[in-house]
Amino acid sequence: MKRFLTFGLSLVLAASCAKGQAGPNPLSVAVFVPGVTSGSPIYEMLVDGATKAVAEKPGATIKVIEAGYDQSTWLDSLRDTVASGEFGVIVSSNPSIPELCAKLSTDYPSVRFIVVDAYMAGNPSIHTVLYNQMEQGYIVGYLAGLVTKERKPDAVPVAGLIAAQRYPTLDRLIRPGFEAGLKAVDPAFTLEFREVGNWYDSAKASELASSLYGSGVEVILPIAGSGGQGVVASAREHEASVVWFDGAGYALDPEAVIGCATIAQDRLVYERLKAALDGDASKYGKAEIVSARDGYVSFDPEGTGYQALSATVKAGMDAALSSLRAGTPDFSFDTF
Structure with missing residues (x-):
């Protein structure tokens, strides 16, 4: 009987292993x-x-x-x-x-x-x-720079970035790209950076945005998940603007959101x-x-907020996007 039980158990285990190996x-x-x-x-x-x-x-x-x-x-x-x-x-x-x-x-x-x-x-x-999110950052940075300079030509040029938290892609790609876009318009641009602390606190994001808009910032880029909706609400309240990452931002507010960098996810x-x-x-x-050269990184020009911008700003964006797709500036990298 003992040998029978052992043999039976072996069959069960073998069947179990065969099932596991099948995956x-x-x-x-x-x-x-x-x-x-x-x-x-x-x-x-x-x-x-x-x-x-x-x-x-x-x-x-x-x-x-x-x-x-x-x-x-x-x-x-x-x-x-x-x-x-x-x-x-x-x-x-x-x-x-x-x-x-x-x-x-x-x-x-x-x-x-x-x-x-x-x-x-x-x-x-x-x-x-x-x-290549450095390219995405550059696209919306360039737009933020053009709009800021047109609206406040005599002010010290400054833009804002409100992030959920610090992480490698933000620090090594998005933020440097955004700053590169700003400085391509005017090397004197500075960036005011604020951190929410999580990806969902729209009230905190709105508070940070209101502080920046109140200090003279005209355009903010939120990288804050659903917290970005608080930045949009603040922009609406202050009659200021937001540039958006990863598309679909125009739906949040057709006037406050003036441009969306997109990915073909x-x-x-x-x-x-x-x-x-x-x-x-x-x-x-x-x-x-x-990257942009592959068609996976781009810009959505169809929003009401973007269409309401001046012909000068839109012409500047068209030229910048054409150059970026052709590899200028060259933000390519082989590893991360």
Whole structure:
């Protein structure tokens, strides 16, 4: 009897191991949103791109998992998603996510991760793509500079940037790009930087913006998640302006928002996920950087706020955008 039980247990374990080795369905996709989709253009594009790719692949399925704004819970939420055994591909978007994926990839080697708006090379389970956000910063910086100089030609040139928090992409790409755009208009420009402390406190962001507008700042760039809505509200109150990052800002206020730097996040996610679902595994382990020359970084000129600007400002922007797409200034970099 003892030998029979041992043999039976061995069969159960062997079956269990065989099932584990089979791994999750490679056509089962989880879109891991480190925040909330609704009201966040970058996450809405993430979901839209993934949904389109899945819809075009017979047998593929998709589930959207929202992890909320508390960054301290993201790893546990991602671990639960991966450990469920339900998903073969996890798609996400945030500079902090690749590090979390790397912590899980060893224990779950059959799961693959595609993370955009992020950079990590060398992990065979992870593919990342980073937008050249220095170019994005330059685009809205140049517009902020033109508008400020036109409205206050005799004032000391100054603009504002309100961020949720300090992080590498902000410090190394967005802020330097924004300052480069300002100084391309007038080298005398200075930048007033303020930090909210989180990605959702619109009241705090509004308070910081009101202080800047009250001190003479004409245009502010918010990099503050949903907190950016507080900056827009303050701009409306002070009859001042906002330039926006990652598109869709015009919908917040058609007059206060005067320009939106854009990324083709939906297109990028669609392209990379579709290739993966079709069996192309060549991108895993690699990190790439996409730019204005590729068409992934651009500017939306269709908003009411932008159309209301002077012909001189719009002509200046057209020239700057054409030059940037041709590689001037050259903000290219090979690694991050």
